[in-house]
Amino acid sequence: MERVSWQPLALLLLAAAAAVASGTEVGYDGRSMVIDGERRLLISGSIHYPRSTPEMWPDLIRKAKEGGLDAIETYVFWNGHEPRRRQYNFEGSYDIVRFFKEVQDAGMYAILRIGPYICGEWNYGGLPAWLRDISGMQFRMHNNPFEQEMETFTTLIVDKLKEAKMFAGQGGPIILSQIENEYGNVMDKLNNDESASEYIHWCAAMANKQNVGVPWIMCQQDQDVPPNVINTCNGFYCHDWFPKRTDIPKIWTENWTGWFKAWDKPDFHRSAEDIAFSVAMFFQTRGSLQNYYMYHGGTNFGRTSGGPYITTSYDYDAPLDEYGNIRQPKYGHLKDLHNVLKSMEKILLHGDYKDTTMGNTNVMVTKYTLDNSSACFISNKFDDKEVNVTLDDGATHVVPAWSVSILPDCKTVAYNSAKIKTQTSVMVKRPGVETVTDGLAWSWMPENLHPFMTDEKGNFRKNELLEQIATSGDQSDYLWYRTSLEHKGESNYKLHVNTTGHELYAFVNGKLVGRHYAPNGGFVFQMETPVKLHSGKNYISLLSATIGLKNYGALFEMMPAGIVGGPVKLVDTVTNTTAYDLSNSSWSYKAGLAGEYRETHLDKAKDRSQWRGGHHPGAPPLHLVQGDL
Ligand code: GAL
Numbered sequence: 001m002e003r004v005s006w007q008p009l010a011l012l013l014l015a016a017a018a019a020v021a022s023g024t025e026v027g028y029d030g031r032s033m034v035i036d037g038e039r040r041l042l043i044s045g046s047i048h049y050p051r052s053t054p055e056m057w058p059d060l061i062r063k064a065k066e067g068g069l070d071a072i073e074t075y076v077f078w079n080g081h082e083p084r085r086r087q088y089n090f091e092g093s094y095d096i097v098r099f100f101k102e103v104q105d106a107g108m109y110a111i112l113r114i115g116p117y118i119c120g121e122w123n124y125g126g127l128p129a130w131l132r133d134i135s136g137m138q139f140r141m142h143n144n145p146f147e148q149e150m151e152t153f154t155t156l157i158v159d160k161l162k163e164a165k166m167f168a169g170q171g172g173p174i175i176l177s178q179i180e181n182e183y184g185n186v187m188d189k190l191n192n193d194e195s196a197s198e199y200i201h202w203c204a205a206m207a208n209k210q211n212v213g214v215p216w217i218m219c220q221q222d223q224d225v226p227p228n229v230i231n232t233c234n235g236f237y238c239h240d241w242f243p244k245r246t247d248i249p250k251i252w253t254e255n256w257t258g259w260f261k262a263w264d265k266p267d268f269h270r271s272a273e274d275i276a277f278s279v280a281m282f283f284q285t286r287g288s289l290q291n292y293y294m295y296h297g298g299t300n301f302g303r304t305s306g307g308p309y310i311t312t313s314y315d316y317d318a319p320l321d322e323y324g325n326i327r328q329p330k331y332g333h334l335k336d337l338h339n340v341l342k343s344m345e346k347i348l349l350h351g352d353y354k355d356t357t358m359g360n361t362n363v364m365v366t367k368y369t370l371d372n373s374s375a376c377f378i379s380n381k382f383d384d385k386e387v388n389v390t391l392d393d394g395a396t397h398v399v400p401a402w403s404v405s406i407l408p409d410c411k412t413v414a415y416n417s418a419k420i421k422t423q424t425s426v427m428v429k430r431p432g433v434e435t436v437t438d439g440l441a442w443s444w445m446p447e448n449l450h451p452f453m454t455d456e457k458g459n460f461r462k463n464e465l466l467e468q469i470a471t472s473g474d475q476s477d478y479l480w481y482r483t484s485l486e487h488k489g490e491s492n493y494k495l496h497v498n499t500t501g502h503e504l505y506a507f508v509n510g511k512l513v514g515r516h517y518a519p520n521g522g523f524v525f526q527m528e529t530p531v532k533l534h535s536g537k538n539y540i541s542l543l544s545a546t547i548g549l550k551n552y553g554a555l556f557e558m559m560p561a562g563i564v565g566g567p568v569k570l571v572d573t574v575t576n577t578t579a580y581d582l583s584n585s586s587w588s589y590k591a592g593l594a595g596e597y598r599e600t601h602l603d604k605a606k607d608r609s610q611w612r613g614g615h616h617p618g619a620p621p622l623h624l625v626q627g628d629l
Helices: 002-022 057-066 096-105 129-133 144-163 193-209 272-284 330-343 345-350 431-438 468-472 594-598 605-610
Strands: 026-028 033-035 038-040 042-047 071-075 109-115 174-179 216-219 230-235 250-256 287-296 352-357 363-370 373-380 387-390 396-399 403-407 442-444 460-462 478-487 491-499 503-508 511-517 525-533 536-545 568-572 578-581 587-591 612-616
Touching: 033 174, 038 287, 038 345, 042 057, 042 109, 042 330, 057 096, 057 287, 071 287, 096 109, 096 144, 109 144, 129 468, 144 193, 174 193, 193 216, 216 250, 250 272, 272 287, 272 330, 272 373, 272 403, 330 345, 330 403, 345 363, 345 373, 363 387, 373 387, 373 396, 396 403, 468 478, 468 587, 491 503, 491 536, 503 525, 511 525, 525 568
Parallel strands: 042 071, 042 287, 071 109, 109 174, 174 216, 216 230, 230 250, 250 287
Antiparallel strands: 026 033, 033 038, 352 363, 363 373, 373 403, 387 396, 442 612, 460 587, 478 536, 478 587, 491 525, 491 568, 503 511, 503 536, 568 578
């Protein structure tokens, strides 16, 4: 009997020991992150799960690993997960647990940047527009309504990931987590220093209360840093930057591999040489963890931000292009660098170091020494001339302009950031691939604008012109404003509309009379267009569209959209004076387009007969087709 009862107990104890052993212990000291007792030099890259499809994730993550990355970093996208208050979405591209499991399956670490304000060229910086409806709400300040919602969402995400055992201590991949995002950039512009300071300290306390078992970071928080977080750097270069305290490691959360794409602007390129220069400089100057923002940028599927500014592509000129292809020579040149840095992990994180400027502050030799070995970096910040640098052993090395040479033994240059050994690849369209796209059939269905032109009732009426985001709750990018007026006889006028953007279509009696948009990323604009009124009742319908909500800057949430207050006027074409000011007429409102209500994108069976075109290689130009009204 005794033996029988002893065995299960021993098994239980063994199982418990195994569970503890499978967890990874994560901490840090002044030199680096410490994982299971070892200092670690870590290279990470950003891949945002909603900017690609779950089918793409394994391939992207595998390519990142092969590119020499140890970790994948992602933000968490609050308004994608909670589009309506307490209604959640963790499906498809928003299946965050599946994403982290893919990272784990690839044998990589993960960095979780909850935010939940995330900036990221994402609609409203990730904050749900419904937050505005909660009374007393002030975004990103010390106030109960905001802090309660932020804590509820943060806890929800943490619990979900804990339940799936995704934190390192549970055997999962997450080794680091972030709260807020670049608050230091705005906190002194919020006109309330006290509340901003209380808020950022509250964020740190709330995060630490979550008990995730891994450290919390705050990026671009160089002032008023709460004691229990690590402050980190974002930017194109972070070699001159050092953390606020000596007991925390130097971490770079965003090394921008390119930049986001804006309408009307040329594609942004950052050379492989310049990124490599910045990374080498960072590790020369005691860096220990660096993250590429973005490693794969991907696509903005409908949640792009910034007003009429940022495109649907988030390619970012990253090492993996929008479609997940390897972009050379960027990918290969950085992979070579990662290999060299990895080979020096021990000496960089444990060695003594000495920085020596060579005649000019632009030229610096850093020598790391450990036991009997040494490793050297020689950096040249002159952008117009190479330099000759003689090391202790008497050997002279030529270092090209704006470059860093790395000598893992202080003798042989294993890597120079300006010398690319990777073959450059050029994308070409292969004939076979074109056949595939030729086979794609486009069909289209015109938007049925008719109902709101004249007769259909709106959702409500008001004798003023309302702000769009508050009125539509960001549940649609479109808001209809319609009014009518009795007119005697037939006359011509100029319709004048003043709007805070982003796009406007005007219809008179069901006919499209004008369209305009805010150019150059601006917001406020005026539309003036000739109109003809007939005798009797005339309908004026204005369709205002937003193209993503602002995501950055102090008080970005206060930026209005739509025809707030107008004025909307009919101007006499002869005297150029106001004939009718319609600003306080009775306006009828309706958010959304017919296609959105019908969920046309779901290709429902009942709608199928209305699709046109079929088997056509190209769709018609994408604008509202008047003839289709
Ligand atoms: C950073 C921000 C990121 C992203 C980036 C530009 O300042 O933290 O979220 O917006 O700029 O792509």
